[in-house]
Amino acid sequence: MTLAKNDCIIVGGGPAGLTAALYLARYHLSVAVFDDGTSRAASIPVSHNHAGFPGGINGAELLARMRAQATMYGAEIHDQRVTALRRAEKDFVVSFADGDVSARAVLIATGVVNRMPSMPKGKHDEALKRGLIRYCPVCDGFEVTDKRVAIIGHGSKAFMEALFLRSYSRNITMLSPSGEHQLNAGEQARLQELGILVKVGPFEIDVEDAIVIRTGRGTLQFDSIYPALGSDVRSELASGVGATVSEEGCICVDSHQRTNVPGLYAAGDVVIGLDQISHAMGQASVAATTIRNDLCDLSALIR
Ligand SMILES: Cc1cc2nc3c(=O)[nH]c(=O)nc-3n(C[C@H](O)[C@H](O)[C@H](O)COP(=O)(O)OP(=O)(O)OC[C@H]3O[C@@H](n4cnc5c(N)ncnc54)[C@H](O)[C@@H]3O)c2cc1C
Known part of the structure; x- marks a missing residue:
């Protein structure tokens, strides 16, 4: 044609x-x-x-x-x-x-x-629809005000996103799936000062009423996670x-x-x-x- x-x-x-x-x-x-x-x-x-x-x-x-x-x-x-x-x-x-x-x-x-976290696509898409997975704090950080929030990623990108989201909630965790957070000493100190927890993987992401993160050492629950990958x-x-x-x-x-x-x-x-x-x-x-x-x-x- x-x-x-x-x-x-x-x-x-x-x-x-x-x-x-x-x-x-x-x-x-x-x-x-x-x-x-x-x-x-x-x-x-x-x-x-x-x-x-x-x-x-x-x-x-x-x-x-x-x-x-x-x-x-x-x-x-x-x-x-x-x-x-x-x-x-x-x-x-x-x-x-x-x-x-x-x-x-x-x-x-x-x-x-956007790069997706490692999880089945069906579960990912369902979680996205329900606001359990979110990709854009600028767009919808307001919607997670005072909620339990995790950022999935490592290094400076995840660090910056964690800082941004800290103005919406005290309950912020940075989850690094690779087993290495790749933060420098200054970034680690800043996160500690702001009460932002850092956990490293490996872990599995499950979708229930909330997002459930299963690690070898137990489970964590979040109202929303933001992949910063x-x-x-x-x-x-x-x-x-x-x-x-x-x-x-x-x-x-x-x-x-x-x-x-x-x-x-x-x-x-x-x-x-x-x-x-x-x-x-x-x-x-x-x-x-x-x-x-x-x-x-x-x-x-x-x-
Ligand atoms: C979960 C989520 C929530 C968001 N929430 C908000 C929000 O609340 N407010 C806000 O302002 N922004 C939000 N955003 C960001 C917003 O979606 C983007 O900024 C916006 O869509 C960018 O528009 P665009 O036209 O540049 O790109 P896109 O919307 O991504 O459109 C690009 C288009 O190009 C087409 N395309 C690509 N390659 C080819 C090709 N080779 N041939 C033919 N077609 C092609 C694709 O099919 C697509 O339709 C959100 C993003 C996500 C992922």
């Missing part, structure tokens, strides 16, 4: 990609979104920090509303995984299972994938056409969301930022407006 050339192809239909699609469609540009259905937002049981929804909003419901709004103005959405991206003279060619499509500009909004940044399509990425794999952009490759833009979690819906949307609106201005061909746009 060969689709007609678009002004812009967006890879990723999460909050960033769908916001950009809405803006571009409303700028009277032709835009197609490709999405393989793995948005981090889809795993949000209820978001309470997304402005405009005082009762909270389910992540999948938010995405469905955003899709409806973008398609209403003419954005096309294809539920397909993009398998390759290449340059063809001034344009880009995007490949997917059923064919190829070309575009004058491409926005990468592919997000990141890092994430994998989906920036390989961009780096494949020469975009610069950071040490962690985030796509480097300027203040207008342009990469170093002309015509290639990036927004959302795949770029360094706060990893929040509002930030993804903000970056996407800047990216879409930059794309509109960079592509601007007055003879084609003036009505």
Whole structure:
């Protein structure tokens, strides 16, 4: 299948990609979104920090509303995984299972994938739905106020997350599954000063009314655990056409969301930022407006 050339192809239909699609469609540009259905937002049981929804909003419901709004103005959405991206003279060619499509500009909004703790996926997903496993203290630290909370991880990343969560609860434990906490003396002293416990594995994670951690020396129970095991940044399509990425794999952009490759833009979690819906949307609106201005061909746009 060969689709007609678009002004812009967006890879990723999460909050960033769908916001950009809405803006571009409303700028009277032709835009197609490709999405393989793995948005981090889809795993949000209820978001309470997304402005405009005082009762909270389910992540999948938010995405469905955003899709409806973008398609209403003419954005096309294809539920397909993009398998390759290449340059063809001034344009880009995007490949997917059923064919190829070309575009004058491409926005990468592919997000990141959180690393899960070691436990069966079914149990993990059930715990995520019930708020027993959480991934984002910035998003939902409020919901664990005064609860029993554990951070799963080691080293500076888990240390920083433990400190952040200490402003919500006195009952914080750092659990290092590998058997080594990898904290330096200063970090250990700070955790002790704040009453944050440190336990090392190996242990098993079970899901009952609470999260149950079974160690060789007994069990511990928590109302919520936060894995702080890092994430994998989906920036390989961009780096494949020469975009610069950071040490962690985030796509480097300027203040207008342009990469170093002309015509290639990036927004959302795949770029360094706060990893929040509002930030993804903000970056996407800047990216879409930059794309509109960079592509601007007055003879084609003036009505
Ligand atoms: C459990 C959880 C709770 C959260 N709670 C909140 C909250 O309450 N408030 C908040 O602001 N943020 C929250 N977040 C963070 C929020 O989900 C992300 O910041 C947001 O989803 C980022 O949007 P994005 O569009 O950049 O990436 P994503 O939403 O991850 O979307 C990326 C999209 O790209 C697609 N994709 C990737 N590669 C390809 C490819 N090759 N081809 C086609 N499609 C591709 C994926 O299918 C996906 O749909 C939470 C995250 C998690 C995990």
